[in-house]
Amino acid sequence: MSESGSEVRKAARKAPGRQQDPEGTRQNIIEVASQEFALNGLSGARIDEIAAKTRSSKRMIYYYFGDKDGLYLSALESAYAQVREGEAELDIAGLTPIEGLKRLVEFTFVHHHQHEDFIRMVMIENIHHGQYLERSSVIGDLNVTAIAQIRDLYERGLAEGLFRPGLDPLEIHWQISALCFFNVSNRATFSRLFARDFGAADMQERLKRNTVEMVLRYVVKAEALTE
Structure with a gap:
């Protein structure tokens, strides 16, 4: 400069x-x-x-x-802050564990669908092997709060006998992110390969329901789902 x-x-x-x-x-x-x-x-x-x-x-x-690297890092921090702010506004603590988990998955699915730039920036950062994330003094703290929220939810579910024991809150976050991320990152290729519009409103609603069900079946005890 x-x-x-x-x-x-x-x-x-x-x-x-x-x-x-x-x-x-x-x-x-x-x-x-x-x-x-x-x-x-x-x-x-x-x-x-x-x-x-x-x-x-x-x-x-x-x-x-x-410089441009500084601008890119600020944009990356802003993208992560936006999703974490949305999660903080869900008031999951005021819901039952199962309803709280369902709300979190639904939010993540819809947020990623509505913020494709966030998904693309995360893909770009993975191309760079996460090296810019390492420079950030902000993103690490943001994601600590995300895992803490899931940990609190999971521990409440365990205490009430609703959730399966032995699960890792970080891995629960991974599974939710993977399902919701793929919905955006691979939508275009899946739509082309299989001649079906995975971005259509009815398909997105169906995929969201399926994503919620898959996460619930992973975390919640089978008997608790049928009650």
Whole structure:
């Protein structure tokens, strides 16, 4: 980055609206960048293109994020924060263990379906072997809370004699994520290969019900499911 911080701040002062809402500007950059990274990958995304689609400039992007890698990491953190915020709003603690698990699976399925950019960014990060996740001081804490939520739910289910003993909350999270992630990541190929529209509303509703049932049958005791 060749421009100094003072030069960037001067540019910001000249731009109407940016000075009054720096957080709004920053969030706008992240939203546009997320779309570009999801579409083109880290190497294919261009700062020029991102700047052209925001109410900002290249200099402002560098000022907020340092470089393209910094912007990518911020977009990744924002994507994970969004899904964890949604999980926190479910009020699972106020539901029975079985209903809480069902609500969590339904939320994850619908969230991933509605946020395809999140799935694509996770796929891109896996291509990079998770190296950018390692640099984040935020994402680790976010995912600790996700596992803690499942652990609390699972322990309540065990205490009430509803859930199978010996399961790992992290592995429960893995199974839920795997089913809901595949629904987005492989939808296009499955639709082409088998000549069926897996993105159709009726198919998505059916797949969501099936996903909930599979997770419940994995976690919940058979006798508790029939009660």
